Amino acid sequence: AQSVTQLGSHVSVSEGALVLLRCNYSSSVPPYLFWYVQYPNQGLQLLLKYTTGATLVKGINGFEAEFKKSETSFHLTKPSAHMSDAAEYFCALSNFMFSGGYNKLIFGAGTRLAVHP
């Protein structure tokens, strides 16, 4: 069965510091991987995605993530945190390959990022 594990339910960084949010996955077929961000009282917004090809993917707001098959990881990074980055971040895996054309996103438990001055 596919699953997503996000290490650290809360991460706190200083403004200007590196942001690293960890995501590990379990899948017996090549996964599609996504990072979503949820600002308070809002819906989820797609940050970036990995499907095939280049393993380092860039997203919106300066975020990027690297797919590492050997480590079954898809960690999210940003070189310099901004106050506006404070939000809940979700890593997600699609089991598209299993569903014969249909799919569902399986989410990790989320990581709350706090950015302090």
Added chain:
Amino acid sequence: DTAVSQTPKYLVTQMGNDKSIKCEQNLGHDTMYWYKQDSKKFLKIMFSYNNKELIINETVPNRFSPKSPDKAHLNLHINSLELGDSAVYFCASSHSGEGLLYGYTFGSGTRLTVV
């Protein structure tokens, strides 16, 4: 604006009542979903429809009944509401097949509070 829109945004109701949440998307997607986000922010899929056909039905109480009158609309009706139904319910949509490469688009959520 192109989007996934849900109504209402907030819903407060008493135990035992029946309520509905509506969702509409104008993105031309053929697949729509309902997700439940609990108090710990965990997101779990409930249902998915593709072109009005139910394709995913997770372990959800029978009190929850989705309906898709067309591929642009997906509604969720909940009977005999219980305290444990309190959560944020998100509607989402996507293309099927290779269109998944573009990810899901989520609505802004409906916060249901059962008192």
